Amino acid sequence: MAGRSDPRRSSYGRYDGGPDPLAPPVDLAEALDAVGEDVMAGYSPEQALREYLRRGGDQQRGLDEIAAEVARRRQQLLRNSRLDGTLTEIKELLDAAVLAERKQLARDLDDDARFAELQIENLPDSPAAAVNELADYDWRSPEARESFDKIKDLLGREALDQHFAGMKQALENATDEDRQAVAEMVADLNDLLAAHARGEDTTAQFDQFMARHGQYFPENPQSVEELIDTLAARSAAAQRFRKSLSPEQRAELDSLAQQAFGSPELADQLARLSQNLQGLRPAEDWNGAEEFEGDQGLGMGEGAQALQDLAELDRLSEQLSQSYPGARMDDIDLDALTRQLGEDAAVDARTLQQIADELRQTGMLSRSADGGLKLSPKAMRQLGRALLRDVAQKLSGRSGQRETRQAGAAGELSGATREWRFGDTEPWDVTRTVTNAVLRTVSEGGDAKRGVRLQLDDIEVSETEARTQSAVALLVDTSFSMAMDGRWVPMKRTALALHHLVSTRFRGDQLELIGFGRYAQKLSIEELTAMDAKYDKGTNLHHGLLLAERFFRRHPNAQPVLLVVTDGEPTAHLERDGQTFFDYPPHPLTIARTVTELDAVTRFGAQTTFFRLGEDPGLARFIQQMADRVDGRVVSPELDDLGAAVVGSYLGARGGGRSASFRDLFGERGFWAG
Structure with a gap:
């Protein structure tokens, strides 16, 4: 039936509830062999484990290879992008507005049109100065007015996108009511952060804020602290974006900020937001800068996202290096790795985490008296088994020697008998011995019914298989x-x-x-x-x-x-x-x-x-x-x-x-x- 889903049909997709429960267990044999090899070469077990995690195995990427991909991703961002995307787009819109206005003025014959032509012809070369000069201009061309209004709208969306990811797209074709709602959200947010900075209990205020403005925060923060963490990382990236611009570009955008949505109040509220967040999260990198050298222009929001990505890549690089004091495999942010490199990289890192954990949990690595790691007896047995398997493969085409078959009182009966020899101490085979005596007596013409006499040649002993110690x-x-x-x-x-x-x-x-x-x-x-x-x-x-x-x-x-x-x-x-x-x-x-x-x-x-x-x-x-x-x-x-x-x-x-x-x-x- 049209418009209704069929309850009997099912759809399937990638499992996203954490590690795949049907994934095969990690293979510890290769890891243990590599760790054991390095231990025998003189590494401590801790060093040996770190070396394996860095190198990986035949079918398993190591941390170094994942870190190299992180570095390539970082270089790609810097190499392919530049930060003047917003300025370029504004210049294109401004040129379109001016061209449309010139055409209209050429058709108008009144004196005011001539005066307007002089104003248009003498606009400053700087797009920011030209936009500011035309802020109160009475446009005659509807097409020119539409292009100029797009500049104000673009500046507003870009300014918000720097602080709230996705705003540029969300506010495209927005109404005045939409813009007013966003302005109220930013004002309420500043009030919430200011109260939190003063040490007030903001639990109820936060709940009210999220109930009113939660649609602007897809991350769904559960507390003021989580909200601050999310916003501070983005705001710090926006600050680094600004510092990464050339002085001329920075001056242009600072001048244009007052035209965002045609409302200087928005620029003031965003500046206040940055100050509040910087005071609450001073440990964020608010002063860094990057050198972009590519051909793809980034807008202000895209630039802030690029700087945020670069910061996340830098954190991943440090986590993957495992070179800082107290480093643990659990430090690696798998969600960030998925965002930056995709699911495969996260799966590789998760597998390495599991290998490190299971080597400890399965008893392969144990703590020594001094608190360090050591190879456990279980690990030694497994290493010995693997090494002996290699030896066996080399010996598999050869003959070997293991047991001695010899006369002796000790040992297991082999089922065979042989003639007695001087010095033998193994048991007689009575049946065979008597049979030999009977046959010999008969062959010599005697009567076995009257009895037989044993001779040394009649005696047979039960052969035993004795193993040497x-x-x-x-x-x-x-x-x-x-x-x-x-x-x-x-x-x-x-x-x-x-x-x-x-x-x-x-x-x-x-x-x-x-x-x-x-x-x-x-x-x-x-x-x-x-x-x-x-x-x-x-x-x-x-x-x-x-x-x-x-x-x-x-x-x-x-x-x-x-x-x-x-x-x-x-x-x-x-x-x-x-x-x-x-x-x-x-x-x-x-x-x-x-x-x-x-x-x-x-x-x-x-x-x-x-x-x-x-x-x-x-x-x-x-x-x-x-x-x-x-x-x-x-x-x-x-x-x-x-x-x-x-x-x-x-x-x-x-x-x-x-x-x-x-x-x-x-x-x-x-x-x-x-």
Whole structure:
């Protein structure tokens, strides 16, 4: 039915009730990986989080990119606009009025027409002076009078639009009653602000004001303070617009202000409004100026809006920088960002806010004793899982070693049997043993019904599958050269991946992380991950091997595995008094002490692998000699392959020689499932 909507029909649009409730959850994995990488590079967790928020991710714009768009928007405003739009429009209207009047005067033959022609011909060059001179002129041409009245109307609408956004359009073709209503609104507003400035209770006065004049305020302020905030920002922009004009332009507009709506009282009320607002909000920028250099002329109201936009863009730029004390992601004004750059920019900023919040709320980042942020154990596990996944991808095409199948009383029955060998202690398979004795007796012509005698060759034992328990000492070089040559983070990534593998898949194994620089020290994975590089001369492998020896002594029943990651020859050793001796090139005594301690460690039967980083020939010779001495191995991986090399060596050292597939190594569902 015409004129009535169909209740069965529905319309759809963009959801505008806040964050989209159906939007996918933010992906914290990429953010956590980036934060963890920077922490391992020496950043604090706070710095690392700020860096990620600045940079963003592969599919996520960061604050820097949004801030760059803000800067481009600001430059565009200044580059494309100029502030003489009102003066240009007034000059066009004035020229049209004068031309129409000249035509009319040329047709009129009386003496008054000749006198009027002289007045028109001798108008000042300044549009403002000409308009003021023609204020009381008795126009003969209706067309000329209409054009001149448009100047007064334009000036009034522009003056109001500077202080109340949208007035220029709202008052187009307005009646005298409309203009009078606006003038009364401005007068009532000044009275309200003056009373508020005196400290009076203006609640009732504000309610009355909004009830009478609320249609002029689409922002719908709920209190005097909100009303002042809205008006002060616009009024300050109008003041900055005035100061951005050239002195000549400023003088022209000041002179023209008295002609607004043909009522000097309006100009006085607006000047009073500016004074009231400046007194109530002195912190606003009332004295700034901008240099516009474009071709698009802006009117007074449009200029004020442009200055207001510029101020909002400046605030957004500061909020996005997050460089001021106490900066928080929640400081970013998403509504302002939407106004200036559109919904996409606001969505990106909101996503970054959610990432920062959820990293804390989900327990990935926790507060340390000193009040700062730190990576939580949960975050460490997730980082280890991600790093181990990278290692697995590198190992996925290789064979690995994990388990030993050997005779032994301990272990699970494999279902297979084999011939007994001297020293075996696993249980006999009685059925197979007796069957072997019967078959042998019959084959030799005996009568099994009369009984059989067992011989050693008859005996079969039940094969068991025994898993080795390993004690793994990972010694990592923490001297300054590791950081200087870009090996610091790959070393930490390797340790974290190995730690996660041992703690989740081989929980019976023991892992000791030992860092050796000028001194050696046992490190937790959290300590190693957060350790910052220090300029400290010395590569004290001797001290690191001492700590490894003590570790192996504490686990006498486990298979010892020694993994050493280094990029330099030993240049320091530990003296008997606990002090370090340092010399470069390496002193023979340091070499001797290091070799002696390596011999002591390998007497435990440690399977040893050296991971040599760098191409130094002296280091290569020394490491190879060390490995040959203890029947160890040398691996010289690329930095990207260091994690795979160390994890693969660990798996091989604890495996006992049986090759295993990738599935054997990490389980049916993959190692991260655990």
